[in-house]
Amino acid sequence: MALLTVRGLTTRFATDRGTVRAVDNVSFDLEEGEVLGLVGESGSGKSVTALSIMRLVSEPPGQVRAEQLSFDGLDLMRLSEAEVREIRGARMAMVFQDPMRSLNPVLTVGRQLTEVLRRHADLDRRAARRRAIELLETVGIPNAERRLGAYPHQFSGGMRQRVMIAIALSCNPRLLIADEATTALDVTIQAQIVDLVKRLTRERGTAVIWISHDLGVIAGLCDRVNVMYAGRIVESGPIRELFHRPSHGYTLGLLGSTPRVDGSQARRLSPIEGLPPNLIDPMPLCPFLPRCRVSVAACRERAPQRRAFGDRHWAACFADISP
């Protein structure tokens, strides 16, 4: 059985101008130890998907519905807030985008690390402290014992993200969600953080959902990718398949607008023209249609259904893109 099963996840937000469907009927599975990428542009519903899985969307104004949302044998939709709290940080953890802001500025790093350990691992002060030092060493922070007493502003961005990863992995969760965890960092640090997450999660067999708009990072890390657009998953498949045979107009556009450094050929980047759709209006057709370069006649008649293109590779697209 899959570690995480998501079926028909729909998250809406009530606003003054109408109901925004931030996540629209999203379904996917995540196996134990699998690394799944979630790509898409800003506002495509990646983060809200993650927050919905963590049951962190505040209701109201949000509203989370799902036919099934089960994790590690638990029905997340049925659990009470107090029960979900026992799981958060212990069995599933999350790392946020901005390491400058995701640590509390007035508490020492040690306090923030040990707080989680004492809460979930039931360690006493001393044991929690010992474990915190080990964790900081594991994520590559030198002088760990001393750094426990330091405050977040005394750390650089990359160091803080290491601390966040240490905190997130402190209780050996089954699932780690990283929401744009490297976006705010410069490229060399990005690579270090990606390597760190890769190493640590592999060692522990932790499943990862890696949210990013950076296809390069996704390619280096993930086993499988879900491509999201306008709150829906438009294409899903193993990483190689998806890069070599993109089967949805949006994935194609996304790959075309990403610079490549393999030097095979010099080519111009082709941006995706236009703007993403307004998520308040109903979308009976493919949401990407107005911006699509490969649309066919059928696109203007009905909504595309999933089409299989290979083992666990599907796309909701009418066009035949790949050779």
Added chain:
Amino acid sequence: MSLATAPQLRFAGSLALAARQFPRHRAAMAGLLFLLAICLLTILAPAIAPYDPVQIKLGAKLKPPSLEHWLGTDHFGRDVFSRLIHGGRTSLSVGLLVVGFAFCLGVPLGLASGYFGGRIDNLLMRLVDAFLTFPPLLLAVALVGLLGPDIQNVMLALGLVQAPVLARMVRGSTLAVREEVYVMAARALGAGPGRIVLSHLLRNVMSPIVVQLTIVFSAAIIAEASLSFLGFGTQPPNPSWGRDMSEARRFLGDAPWMFMAPTLTIALCVLSINFLGDGLRDALDPRSWRTRRALQEERR
């Protein structure tokens, strides 16, 4: 701050670190020392006051400061210094208790309102609005009138008047801090509302609270004076800084010392409290901590 400063930091409670930081703030230390001195004088007043603060000696009225009467005498021949240190007992305890009361009532209300939002917020804030529509002094007068003219009731009334102001301010700061990523991150790590409010929100809204409390303290001393003047607080002939100050106005030309003694004391206390507030705010906020090196450079 650079990494080079890190070695001075040991693993210690953040409060211990704050306590170590505080003495570096010179103005705050001066304020603290002044307040401690004043407190000591007022506590020991019965033992060290050279004269009985309420004893009338018409033969010695309106005497300027001298060796006999350090701060002179008032229009009834009472020793101003003795009245000053006795009066401090009333004024300082009003200040402290009003601050305590406003804190205990206002801060939890503000935190609850800001964190939970929705209906609770609406209800609490309408209540606060209702309190704020009255002029503060009038409300205090009404409350004291209701409860009876007694110094304890004055403290209670002033506390009740100040609490909504604090609650409103704490709510505002809480709303801002609540949206911080680290609050979401704490929730994602399994922290419940209690932990979030106490260890994340309260710590981060503490700086404006401390500053506001120093203002409440000064306002309370002044308000006690006004209430005493209206006959609600300290009853004559008992001394209080505010009362003595308002009585001395009539003799401002003839006996300025009568006016200067309580006025300057109140002013210095308020100033000290404000410095203390600044120091506390800085000590509680690690981002504003100055390193030893920065301090040395500053002194040069």
